[in-house]
Amino acid sequence: MNLSRLALSLGQSATLKLNELANNLRAEGKPVIHLGGGEPEERIPGGAAAESRRLLDGGFVRYTPVSGTAPLKKEIAAYTSRHYGVEPGPKNIVVASGAKQAIYNFLVSVVDPGDQVVFPAPYWVSYPEMVRLAYGMPVVVRPREGRLTVSAGDIEAHITSRTKAILLNSPNNPSGQVYSEDFIREMVEICEHRNIYLLMDDIYNSLVFDGLKAPSAFNFSKRPLNDSPIVSVNGVSKTFSMTGFRIGWSVANEAVTQAMTKVQAQVSSCPSALSQAAAAGALREGDGFAEALRAGLEKKRDVMAAELSKLGKVKLHKPQGTFYSFPDFSAYEKDSAKLAARLLAEAMVVTVPGAEFGLEGHLRLSYCGSAADIVEGVARIRKVLK
Ligand code: PMP
Ligand code: GLU
16 A cells, blocks of 8 residues: 555655754753743733633534634734734635644645745745645746845846746744845836735734835735735744644635635634634734833844854854744754754754755754843853854
8 A cells, every 4th residue: 555646755744853853852851942942931921811712611612614613703803903904804814723834724725736836945834845745836036146135137037937926934034034125016017916815924024123114015016816826824833832723824815815715624624613712812912021021032033143253263143033043053054954963962952954944054043032041042152163
């Protein structure tokens, strides 16, 4: 009995694998420093716990509508209107089991076998595999030497008659870079002109530093939402420290939303009712939680940048958002998997190899843990590099 060619060709999620490894080492009492993490360590908002507890105590936890509950959609619409300047109706929203499922719903809804989905490197580890899961072809746009972002022209040069969608993530996992207004405006113009979908993975859009704001694609659209090729994905995982609840969502035109709803109905019915109640509770509290998280991360970004500057030959583009940094270690070691393995074996420091994000020579170092762990982790890396 054979596995499918698709299953056999699929790579593992390096980030989730390393997260498990770090947690197992911690549980064994090993002195591990986890700089490979992908989730904030803050407690969840009080409103999230209260709302899910209320539903649980009521004793009825049932299927919800496929695309999400009305109270949660109302909060998502208010959040979207506050942060993106566009007000979606309930028929523009699908609540999914994580932003990850929202991206998958989208890809399955628009990609025909062999269609191309274009995205820049460095990219989030799951994009290429998710495109393959939809029988599409990932097309990666590489930045010029020494850069972590590409230009709109670089992306346009990779568009063909088979291009179905462009996928952007800003602020970016792993680089922490925020794409400029000019870049996003040009991308919207290109996609609207050529009728190509523009998937904006906005999961880190509230976690931006130095007084910057991550420009929203909707701001530059010349079309009403229901005629727009822009699809925005967001969720409570990062902004509200609620990764375990698995709630994300998409905002898109009604036709795409309907297709995504159909996909979700056949695959997972609906996201957990308890988690949807929790997400509504978190969103109802407003932006205070996210702002406190953001301010704390900005301080830890500064700690990470200061510690990395002590490493001499390591080059860093200072992150402008997220909780990741993506320094270039190639002056010490060009093979990022080899370096990450050495750091784990010799210093008990978990990092994610740049190769997993499509850019060799780099490591992704997170600063979502404690400042003490950042200082100790980078000090251990320094010893190994010596
Ligand atoms: N996009 C990016 C860029 C991410 O880093 C993550 C992290 N998990 C996701 C999407 C998926 O988020 P979720 O946990 O809500 O599925
Ligand atoms: N997005 C996080 C990361 O990049 C969490 C793990 C995952 O979903 O890949 O580490």
